[in-house]
Amino acid sequence: MGSQQADVGLKKTMYEEMVLIRKFEEKLIELSQQKGKLVGMQILANGQEAVAVGIVKALQPDDVIVSNHRSHGHLLAKGADPKYLMAEIMGKATGVNKGKSGTLHMAVPEVNALMTTTIVGGGPPLAVGAGFAQQYRGTSNITVVFFGDGAAAEGSVHEAMNLAALWKLPIVFVCENNCWAGAQSLSEHSCLRDIAQRAVGYGMPGESVDGNDVEKIYALAKKMVLRCRNGKGPGMIEAKTYRMRGHGEHDHQHYVDKKELEEWSRLCPVKRLSESMLADGLVTEAQLQTIDRQIDAKVDEAVGFATESSYPLPEEALQDVWVEE
Ligand SMILES: Cc1ncc(C[n+]2csc(CCOP(=O)(O)OP(=O)(O)O)c2C)c(N)n1
Numbered sequence: 261m262g263s264q265q266a267d268v269g270l271k272k273t274m275y276e277e278m279v280l281i282r283k284f285e286e287k288l289i290e291l292s293q294q295k296g297k298l299v300g301m302q303i304l305a306n307g308q309e310a311v312a313v314g315i316v317k318a319l320q321p322d323d324v325i326v327s328n329h330r331s332h333g334h335l336l337a338k339g340a341d342p343k344y345l346m347a348e349i350m351g352k353a354t355g356v357n358k359g360k361s362g363t364l365h366m367a368v369p370e371v372n373a374l375m376t377t378t379i380v381g382g383g384p385p386l387a388v389g390a391g392f393a394q395q396y397r398g399t400s401n402i403t404v405v406f407f408g409d410g411a412a413a414e415g416s417v418h419e420a421m422n423l424a425a426l427w428k429l430p431i432v433f434v435c436e437n438n439c440w441a442g443a444q445s446l447s448e449h450s451c452l453r454d455i456a457q458r459a460v461g462y463g464m465p466g467e468s469v470d471g472n473d474v475e476k477i478y479a480l481a482k483k484m485v486l487r488c489r490n491g492k493g494p495g496m497i498e499a500k501t502y503r504m505r506g507h508g509e510h511d512h513q514h515y516v517d518k519k520e521l522e523e524w525s526r527l528c529p530v531k532r533l534s535e536s537m538l539a540d541g542l543v544t545e546a547q548l549q550t551i552d553r554q555i556d557a558k559v560d561e562a563v564g565f566a567t568e569s570s571y572p573l574p575e576e577a578l579q580d581v582w583v584e585e
């Protein structure tokens with residue numbers, strides 16, 4: 261296959277994955293508004309799809325990811341099956357963690373998604389453990405950890421990044437700067453505008469990138485991942501994006517400037533990729549519509565599967581909770 265053809269294929273795949281994440285989460289919005297359909301909070305990454313897809317596309321299947329509370333996109337991009345993910349979010353026994361996690365603490369070992377910890381700043385120390393194991397075992401695999409702009413100010417994150425640089429661990433730290441930490445804006449919790457500047461203080465390279473441009477994210481991720489895989493130590497990526505919904509679906513964003521929201525909606529990463537592919541003649545409107553319909557069917561299938569699945573039985577409550585030696 262020529263490199264141009266491969267490039268077209270890659271862009272189409274990235275588009276399909278971003279649409280899957282968008283539609284999967286739009287379905288969660290719909291279900292969260294219906295009584296009794298979903299258990300627990302729904303914390304969504306609408307508008308942040310390019311970060312998940314652009315970063316994970318630069319990885320190999322054996323590479324590990326660690327995620328946080330805003331995890332669905334990361335897990336879908338890494339290859340988690342939407343059926344089992346939806347079932348977990350509904351708390352069903354067929355879910356990726358047999359219904360014991362729900363939406364917030366998922367792990368998908370089959371795709372090397374180690375953990376989605378909801379302890380803000382809890383992911384980077386776990387990534388240090390995963391990266392240390394990869395280095396100790398002499399593998400060429402790496403670990404990527406996603407964390408937020410709010411998490412970037414946590415002590416645990418500073419310690420993890422310092423240690424990772426000191427031990428030259430194969431970790432790419434991805435700060436998903438979505439301009440909000442709960443109801444606090446970036447300027448209320450940091451005096452920096454570019455969080456990637458902190459990388460210098462840890463002794464690793466760090467770069468900021470337009471977090472709504474999947475092609476730019478992918479290009480930077482490829483560079484950082486390669487460096488890391490070649491034993492040169494960790495790196496940091498700050499993807500500048502925007503949280504288009506409230507912190508969770510319970511949060512109606514009364515504190516958000518509607519003009520700011522509107523400006524960011526014009527930078528929608530899904531729309532930007534489709535428009536650039538159309539402008540370059542890589543796809544037609546009809547082909548994009550076909551992709552949309554296929555993804556709709558996939559999401560409907562996931563909801564159907566999850567809805568028909570049973571809840572775990574009370575007697576299963578203590579199964580798979582610890583490892584028996
Ligand atoms: C240690 C800890 N402190 C506080 C919280 C409550 N909390 C949950 S999410 C969140 C905001 C995190 O912001 P950020 O890291 O930017 O991630 P985002 O939600 O924007 O994706 C807070 C304060 C928590 N879960 N854990």
Ligand SMILES: [Mg+2]
Pocket residue numbers: 408409410436437438439440441442
């Ligand atoms: Mg944030």
